[in-house]
Amino acid sequence: MKEPVVADTLQISEADKEEQYVHAVYNEIAPHFSDTRFKPWPVIERYLLALPKGSLGADIGCGNGKYLGVRTGDIFMMGTDRSESLVEICRERNYECLVSDGLDLPYRDGAFDFAISIAVIHHFSSDDRRRAAIKELLRIVRPGGTVLVFVWAMEQNGRRKFEEGTQDVLVPWVIPAGSKIETKDKVFHRYYHLFCKGELESLFQQVGGNTLEETGYDRDNWFVITRKE
Structure with missing residues (x-):
C-alpha cells in the first residue's frame, strides 16, 4: 500500500479541497471502487435488520448502494451520493438514488425514520463542515428516529498506518496496471480526517438534540448510533 500524505498543509479552501480530493476522485474511481464494495459490515447489517417493518430511511453517501440492498422486502431506503458515477451504478441496480451534497440534502425535516452515513463524514475538511453534515442527518430524521454514522479511526488495527497526531491526510487509491485500459498503476488521493x-x-453532543445509544470501534472505524430527541 502506498503511504498517505499529510493534507493539512494544502493551501486551498475547504470546499476546493473536497472537490479536488473527494468528489472528483470518486467520479474517476467509481467502477473500481464499486468492485471492492459488496459485503455489508456486521454492525450496519445488524442495525438495518433490527429496524421495524415499514421503516423509511436514507443512506447519505450511499456509494454503490451496498446497504440499499440489505433489506428490500419490508423497509424502504433512498440513497444520495455526491458522485454522479456512483449514483449511476446505483440506478443500474434499480435503487432509488440521487446526486446530492451531504451539507444540503433535498429532503424535508423529519422525513425519515432513520438515516445512515457510512464512511462519509471523514471526507469533510473542517469541524464546522462535519458538524453541519451531522445536523443535516438529524434534520431529515423524525423525533424518535435514529442515525448511524461510521468514520475512519486514527487508531488503526489493520493494514493502514498513520503518523500519530496527523489527522488530516490524503490516502492513495490505486487502480492497478491491467485494469481496463490502464498500462501502469494509476494513483488517486482522497482526503480524510481521521x-x-x-x-x-x-x-x-455539540450539535445537540440527540441521545447517544451506542458507540464503538469496528474494522478500523468509530461509529455512533443516536436517537433524535
Whole structure:
C-alpha cells in the first residue's frame, strides 16, 4: 500500500479541497471502487435488520448502494451520493438514488425514520463542515428516529498506518496496471480526517438534540448510533 500524505498543509479552501480530493476522485474511481464494495459490515447489517417493518430511511453517501440492498422486502431506503458515477451504478441496480451534497440534502425535516452515513463524514475538511453534515442527518430524521454514522479511526488495527497526531491526510487509491485500459498503476488521493477516540461522539453532543445509544470501534472505524430527541 502506498503511504498517505499529510493534507493539512494544502493551501486551498475547504470546499476546493473536497472537490479536488473527494468528489472528483470518486467520479474517476467509481467502477473500481464499486468492485471492492459488496459485503455489508456486521454492525450496519445488524442495525438495518433490527429496524421495524415499514421503516423509511436514507443512506447519505450511499456509494454503490451496498446497504440499499440489505433489506428490500419490508423497509424502504433512498440513497444520495455526491458522485454522479456512483449514483449511476446505483440506478443500474434499480435503487432509488440521487446526486446530492451531504451539507444540503433535498429532503424535508423529519422525513425519515432513520438515516445512515457510512464512511462519509471523514471526507469533510473542517469541524464546522462535519458538524453541519451531522445536523443535516438529524434534520431529515423524525423525533424518535435514529442515525448511524461510521468514520475512519486514527487508531488503526489493520493494514493502514498513520503518523500519530496527523489527522488530516490524503490516502492513495490505486487502480492497478491491467485494469481496463490502464498500462501502469494509476494513483488517486482522497482526503480524510481521521477521528480520534471520542471525537465523533463529541460532535454529536455539540450539535445537540440527540441521545447517544451506542458507540464503538469496528474494522478500523468509530461509529455512533443516536436517537433524535
